[in-house]
Amino acid sequence: MAHPKRKISKTRRDKRRTHDKAATPTLSTCPTTGTVHRRHRAYFVDGNLYYKGKLVIDKETEKV
Numbered sequence: 827m828a829h830p831k832r833k834i835s836k837t838r839r840d841k842r843r844t845h846d847k848a849a850t851p852t853l854s855t856c857p858t859t860g861t862v863h864r865r866h867r868a869y870f871v872d873g874n875l876y877y878k879g880k881l882v883i884d885k886e887t888e889k890v
Contacts, residue, residue: 852865858879863869868877873885 853862854865855862856869856871856876856879858881859871859876861869861871868875868882870876874881875883
């Protein structure tokens with residue numbers, strides 16, 4: 827089994843791990859409905875599906 831030749835310092839280890847944190851998702855407010863949603867994702871409001879502020883799937887037309 828391979829072993830490191832030198833000890834990696836805590837500073838060097840922590841520098842490598844700085845980008846491993848989970849990033850918070852970017853949120854936007856819909857100009858049509860006013861709801862907060864994740865960017866570049868479709869979102870439901872009262873059973874209707876919206877994307878970029880436009881109605882994609884209406885709740886009433888989906889039943890038919």
